[in-house]
Amino acid sequence: MPVAPACPIALTAYERERLKKMAYGHKTEHRIRQRAQVVLLAARGRSNARIAREMGLHRDTVRTWRGRFAAHRLPALSDRKRSGRPPRFTPLQTAQVKALACQLPPESGTPLARWSAPELAREVVARHIAPTISASTVRRWLKQDAVKPWQQQSWIFITDPAFRPKAERVLDLYARTWGGLPLGVDEYVISADEKTSVQARCRCHPTLAPGQARAMRVNHTYGRGGALAYLAAYDVHRAKVFGRCEPTTGIDPFMKLVAQVMSQEPYASAKRLFWVVDRNSVRPEAKP
Template identity: 80%
Template sequence: MPAATACPITLTASDRHHLKKAAYGHKTEHQARIRAQIVLHAARGRSNARIAAEIRLHVDTVRTWRGRFAHGGLPALADRKRSGRPARFTPVQVAETKALACQLPAEAGVPLSRWSCPELAAELTARGIADSISASTVRRWLREDALKPWQYRSWIFITDPDFRAKAQRVLGLYARTWQGKPLGADEYVISADEKTSVQARCRCHPTLPPGRARAMRVNHTYGRGGALAYLAAYDVHAAQVSGRCEKTTGIEPFMNLVTQVMSQEPYASAKRVFWVVDNGSSHRGKRAADRLSAAFPNAVLVHTPVHASWLNQVEIFFSAVQRKVVSPNAFTDLTQVGDRLRAFEDRYNATAQPFQWRFTTSDLDDLLARLSRHTSAGRQEESSVALAA
């Protein structure tokens, strides 16, 4: 008998976004992560047997979840409902709870800036929506509906008119391409930036190491020993860092970092070295690009879009420095800070691997499409308000 053909999988931009978030999210449950990875592999046209070998699953498991997604989409990846205890609350009560959570407390006459689950539970009881309800029940409802009224996020509209073009250039360099052509073996990509105000805080009492049933204890009071700026240049594909400490940031300290990197091999004799930087004052605009190319003809300055420092991979390294070197901050003076940073560079370079950068141009297009929809909806709402006024 002929072998059964695997179900073809085609993803929309929204499906791909949710699946990648589930497949690589740190807080995703293991089962949800595996199912998302199966679908993503299937969307690339891979066979069930190959997917099973790569993820180390039985081929029947791969076939099951591939088929469920093909016939039911994202909702089909969830566990099917099972019978249980009869519901204590009606769907109307659940809907009224979520509607209240969507309102600002000030609109309900409550002197709060944000709702918490205990406060929502008390408000539901006060309004007679429920005779009694626990905060954990409210929390479960909102978690299932992705509403967390006790949290908030700040955000900003894209203001750079060339956002896509600039972001695409940076993403292309991470994929070892420039202007549609692959980079040569003698071309390198450097991600550089400054970490400002790394302080030396001398604790008034020594830090106590972890003990039996006790976490490490860091004394709250400290004396200030000054601050320095840490400048780093990260080779994106070799995962090597060159850094230096300066008294402050600025054009001269940044050019000192460039000179330190470009005067050593393999960058000194490279055909081109691309420097990916943000729009900080030390390396902003065409003047900075001209200054860099005048000092080093084989250096090319590439700016990220405005308000898009998250596209700069050196920021990931700086987050590791903050977690592993700076916090908790307990240094006697700035010399100790500099020595610790240099020692960490040597330790990092000995074992580091390139970052697994997963944000591609397809993800960029999906992001811009979502932002465009939000912008259009906001403008329509403003127009409606203006007409009503």
């Protein structure tokens, strides 16, 4: 039988430039590079048999990509869309799983504090939403809507009726404003707080430095030095921290922190110095 002649290929300047980038680009996929090289050789007038020999391909492969390019140009060098495996789950089942993940476990009688992907998969099967489902499928569906039931975040309602006026004064100070007027260059804002029950501990044996083929070695035993309270003052606008350790908290340790700050410049000669503290920092009695 007579062999059909090869499709003639004539390239525009844009197509030739694109094909060269596809054929010789370092990040181009191998199959795309081969197809671009086939088209470039065909544009030089070479036969399918010669292109097949030079590139180590079957003649039918060369004929296929040469014909596709001749019919549909550059877009034809990409893979055709495939139907793929039919979906195992319906959109309704996907929505039901996401809705279940947004419910608290006690609402369904499950003795859990938070959902995990494996527990959700078991609950889906138990509720007959789907006959079987894997934890990875559940995790992939939840990722689509950024649903993370295994995470938690603490929050609290504001119960103080005077919270807004109190917060406004503090926020104004942080924005260098007081009484509707901007603070001067010789006016400062200090925010102070405390951290109680800090364990003072030291290792019973020194840490060994790493060496060749040896990791750093840290001994797990330590000696207890008791509990301390750390008091800190932060200059809001100059980003400077003052701190001290005390055996306990209360008005006396707090006044030592105040004296520590006020004995230094520029605070000692400041026109005004605002301290932002909570009640626990300045109450007379000390914490146990």
